[in-house]
Amino acid sequence: AQSVTQPDIHITVSEGASLELRCNYSYGATPYLFWYVQSPGQGLQLLLKYFSGDTLVQGIKGFEAEFKRSQSSFNLRKPSVHWSDAAEYFCAVVGPNSGGSNYKLTFGKGTLLTVNP
Amino acid sequence: DTGVSQDPRHKITKRGQNVTFRCDPISEHNRLYWYRQTLGQGPEFLTYFQNEAQLEKSRLLSDRFSAERPKGSFSTLEIQRTEQGDSAMYLCASSAHTDTQYFGPGTRLTVL
DSSP: OOEEEOOOSEEEEETTOOEEEOOEEEOSSOOEEEEEEEOTTOOEEEEEEEOSSOSEEEOGGGOEEEEEGGGTEEEEEESSOOGGGOEEEEEEEEOTTSTTOOSOOEEOOOEEEEEEO | OOOOEEEOSEEEEOTTOOEEEEEEOOTTOOEEEEEEEOTTSOOEEEEEEETTEEEEEOTTSOTTEEEEOTTSSOEEEEESSOOGGGOEEEEEEEEOTTOOOEEOOOEEEEEO
16 A cells, blocks of 8 residues: 655744655655645645656746655755745645556645744 | 635534535636545545546445536536435545645535
């Protein structure tokens, strides 16, 4: 079964600092990978996705992520964090053509980002 | 293009009562999903519809849970005889053929 690990439960950065959130997945082939962001009490907003092709993908709000097959990782980065980026971030995977289950998102437990002024 | 909407946003109920939630997907999306999210966890898959057909149900979806999508548009999720363990955020998502799921704001259920 596929799984997603987000090793950092909580990260605190200063406004203007760079950010990297880690995500590792377990899957037999190359999955579709996603990062979502969730503000308190809200639903999930899609930041970016990787299906194939260029392994560095750009998303909304200045975020980017890099797919590294050799490390089974899909880390999220931002060069300069803004106070409004404080939220919870979820990495997710869905496996194409996996016995028909190519639609079920499997999420990590999330990383809570705190931004200090 | 409006996003996914869910109603109600918050629901407080007493143990043993029945509750029903509604999800309206993005209009051209034929796939609809329900997830449940408990505190400190990522969302967990509950069920999936393609048009009006319910194609998969998670083992998390006990017999007290039922979901419908009668005309392939909106969907309802009903929980009968609610228990305190049902307290969670219930999220709905929809997608077209691209496999990218777009989420609604969620319904927060509190069972007293």
